[in-house]
Every structure is written in structure tokens, then in C-alpha cells.
Amino acid sequence: MKENRAKYYREKMNRLEEQLLSENRQYFDELRSYMLFSSLLYDEGDINEQIYVLANDLLAAQADGITAVEFFGNEPKQMADELISNMPKSTWKERGQLVLLVFGILWGIKLISNFGRTGTVMINPLSYLFDVVLAGVAVTMVFLIAQKSVYAGNTWISKNSSQIILMITVFVIFITGSVSGSFLIPDLWRIVIPYPFDLAAILLLCIFTGAWILFRKMTEFYPLLFVLFTYALIGGIQRYAVAHQQESTPLFVALPIVVVLAAFVLYLIWNRRIIKNKSNF
Amino acid sequence: MKETQLLKGVLDGCVLAIISEQEIYGYELVQRLKDAGFTTIVGGTVYPLLQKLEKQKLIKGTMKKSAEGPDRKYFTITADGKGYLDSFQSQWQNLVTKVSILMEGIGENERE
Numbered sequence: 127m128k129e130n131r132a133k134y135y136r137e138k139m140n141r142l143e144e145q146l147l148s149e150n151r152q153y154f155d156e157l158r159s160y161m162l163f164s165s166l167l168y169d170e171g172d173i174n175e176q177i178y179v180l181a182n183d184l185l186a187a188q189a190d191g192i193t194a195v196e197f198f199g200n201e202p203k204q205m206a207d208e209l210i211s212n213m214p215k216s217t218w219k220e221r222g223q224l225v226l227l228v229f230g231i232l233w234g235i236k237l238i239s240n241f242g243r244t245g246t247v248m249i250n251p252l253s254y255l256f257d258v259v260l261a262g263v264a265v266t267m268v269f270l271i272a273q274k275s276v277y278a279g280n281t282w283i284s285k286n287s288s289q290i291i292l293m294i295t296v297f298v299i300f301i302t303g304s305v306s307g308s309f310l311i312p313d314l315w316r317i318v319i320p321y322p323f324d325l326a327a328i329l330l331l332c333i334f335t336g337a338w339i340l341f342r343k344m345t346e347f348y349p350l351l352f353v354l355f356t357y358a359l360i361g362g363i364q365r366y367a368v369a370h371q372q373e374s375t376p377l378f379v380a381l382p383i384v385v386v387l388a389a390f391v392l393y394l395i396w397n398r399r400i401i402k403n404k405s406n407f
Numbered sequence: 408m409k410e411t412q413l414l415k416g417v418l419d420g421c422v423l424a425i426i427s428e429q430e431i432y433g434y435e436l437v438q439r440l441k442d443a444g445f446t447t448i449v450g451g452t453v454y455p456l457l458q459k460l461e462k463q464k465l466i467k468g469t470m471k472k473s474a475e476g477p478d479r480k481y482f483t484i485t486a487d488g489k490g491y492l493d494s495f496q497s498q499w500q501n502l503v504t505k506v507s508i509l510m511e512g513i514g515e516n517e518r519e
Binding site: 138142175176178179180182183184185186187196197198199200201202204205208209212213 | 432433434435437449450451452454455458459462470477478479480
């Protein structure tokens with residue numbers, strides 16, 4: 127319900143934003159970005175409702191010829207900080223759900239990419255735990271960089287080049303850490319999932335994740351489905367080929383490549399349709 | 408001294424007084440304050456204040472369809488808010504009387 131409320135106001139806000147004049151839109155964009163990046167531990171529904179109220183009233187001010195600066199003043203950061211400090215914090219249950227969502231996506235991608243290879247699926251629980259810590263640090267860093275860069279004035283972080291360098295640095299640290307972790311972390315409690323249980327596990331993962339994303343209409347996670355199903359299909363083909371000693375035949379060498387290309391084309395078509403629908407709206 | 412600094416302690420009462428007269432939304436409230444002579448007041452001061460008053464349960468915000476179309480958050484005063492406003496008004500009158508007497512005394516001394 128809360129998630130729906132956040133989505134409801136987010137969508138309404140997007141429609142309002144389109145009606146703002148460029149000067150007011152820039153002011154509002156910054157305010158919105160700052161508030162969203164500063165409120166990771168706050169109730170998302172309340173934050174979005176508050177930003178929607180501000181957007182709506184700004185539109186009323188604009189209709190009377192008043193600019194965003196004239197209406198809200200010269201200190202939007204101070205206003206945003208005060209508003210956020212009075213917002214209700216998200217419950218421990220909601221925070222737990224958010225953490226589980228991040229863990230789920232991360233572990234799902236790691237598991238499915240293991241499955242996409244030809245060998246037996248092996249899980250190193252310590253490596254999975256390490257990735258979670260690494261992802262937590264990376265996500266916090268990304269939010270901090272995004273938040274600090276909004277009202278940075280003329281400081282170094284306000285420059286696009288600095289932000290790009292910082293984001294790339296975080297990304298490189300995450301990838302390097304994750305890759306070195308998989309080599310350096312001791313494989314103490316290895317879990318082996320032999321064929322055909324790996325196939326069954328991936329099928330279950332695909333069905334549950336697909337159903338969860340589609341039934342809850344989590345449109346922002348639709349691209350993830352392309353990755354999930356493509357890896358699952360490639361893994362399935364490779365396992366079938368290995369089981370039937372066909373992995374070196376031209377058909378089974380070419381099939382994974384065809385699947386990746388087909389998935390990419392499908393994704394492009396789907397993405398184009400989404401963009402077209404949005405522009406027609 | 409800046410007017411906003413002087414206003415800090417009394418703006419709650421002014422906002423409550425306006426809301427007690429009529430159901431009102433943020434933009435309208437800012438305009439009412441400006442019309443009343445508080446020309447330096449901006450939304451950046453009013454919205455956090457509205458949120459604070461709502462959190463203290465002195466006002467209640469409800470999303471409603473406006474005559475112009477979109478949903479707007481309209482504020483009404485609560486029973487606690489009315490109590491707070493009554494108390495504010497008597498304290499304010501008391502303060503105005505004291506300050507006026509003091510200022511008049513200083514003015515008379517300067518004339519002598």
C-alpha cells in the first residue's frame with residue numbers, strides 16, 4: 127500500500143513536472159533529487175507526497191507569474207533539510223524489506239551468472255556475504271555523492287566531471303572488490319548444486335522473481351527480467367549440452383550467442399515501446 | 408534585525424489564525440501572509456512550519472481535489488490547534504501591552 131502511494135505520487139509528480147517552465151523545473155528537479163537522495167531511511171510514501179504538494183503549489187504560483195525562487199526562497203536546501211527532519215522514519219520492517227530486496231537482486235544475479243557458465247554451480251557463502259557488505263558500501267556512497275552534488279554551489283563536487291569520476295571510482299571499487307573477493311575469500315562452506323537440481327533451482331528463481339515483479343507491476347525491475355531469463359536460458363542450454371556431451375557441436379556453441387542477441391533485440395524493442403508510450407502520454 | 412527573526416516565535420500563531428478562518432492549501436497560505444504584509448515570507452519557511460504543526464496535531468492536512476483539477480493538500484485546524492491559538496492570542500496581547508508600555512517609556516525619556 128505504502129509502495130503504491132509512493133508510486134502514485136511519483137507518477138503524478140512526473141506529469142506536473144512537465145508543466146513547469148524550464149527555470150522552475152530546474153529548481154524543482156534539484157529539490158526533488160536532494161530530498162529523495164537524503165531520505166533513504168524515511169517513509170517513501172510521505173516523502174513523495176510532500177514533494178508532490180510542493181510541485182503542485184509551485185504550479186499554482188507559476189500560473190500567477192511567480193518563479194520558484196520567489197515562491198520558495200533562496201534556501202531550498204534548508205527547506206528540504208527541515209522537511210526531511212520532520213518526516214516519519216520508515217519502520218524496521220520496511221528497512222528490512224529494502225535490505226532483502228538489495229540482497230535478493232545481488233545474490234540472484236550472482237547465482238544466475240554462476241549458472242550461465244558450463245561448470246557445476248558452486249556457492250561460497252562467505253563470498254556472497256562479502257558482496258552484500260560491498261554493495262551496501264557502494265549504494266551508500268552513490269547516494270552520498272548524488273546528495274552532496276545537488277546543492278554544492280561552486281565546489282569541486284558540483285562539476286559533472288567530478289561526479290562522473292567519483293561514480294566510476296565507486297563502480298571500480300565494487301567490481302574489483304567483488305572479483306578479488308571471489309578469488310581471495312576462503313571457500314570454507316562450499317555449497318554444490320549438481321545437475322539437475324541447479325536447473326530446478328534456477329527455474330524456481332525465475333518463476334518466483336518473474337511472478338513477483340509482474341504481479342506487483344514493478345516496472346522499474348522489468349529490465350532485470352531480461353537479464354534473468356537470458357542467463358537462465360543460456361545456463362539451461364549449456365547444461366543440456368554437457369549432459370548430452372554436445373557442448374562442442376556448432377549448434378550448442380552458436381545457441382548461447384543467438385539467445386544473447388535475441389534478448390538484446392527484444393529488450394531494444396520493448397524499451398522503444400516504453401519510450402514511445404511515455405512520449406504519447 | 409531581520410523581520411524573519413522577529414517572526415520566528417509568532418509565525419505559528421499567525422498561520423494557525425489564518426487556517427482557523429478557512430480551509431487552505433500551502434500556496435494560498437503563503438499568499439495570504441504576503442497580503443497581510445509579511446512580504447518577506449516564502450514557501451521555504453511556511454512548508455516546514457505546516458509540517459511541524461501537522462506533526463504536533465495542531466492542524467490536519469487532507470488531500471482533496473481542487474476546483475482547478477489536481478489534488479491539493481488542504482489544512483484545517485484541530486481542537487488542539489484551537490486551544491493553542493487561544494493561548495497564543497492571550498500571550499501575544501500580554502506581550503504587546505508590555506512592549507508598548509516599555510517603548511512608550513523609552514520614547515518619553517528621550518523627549519525629556
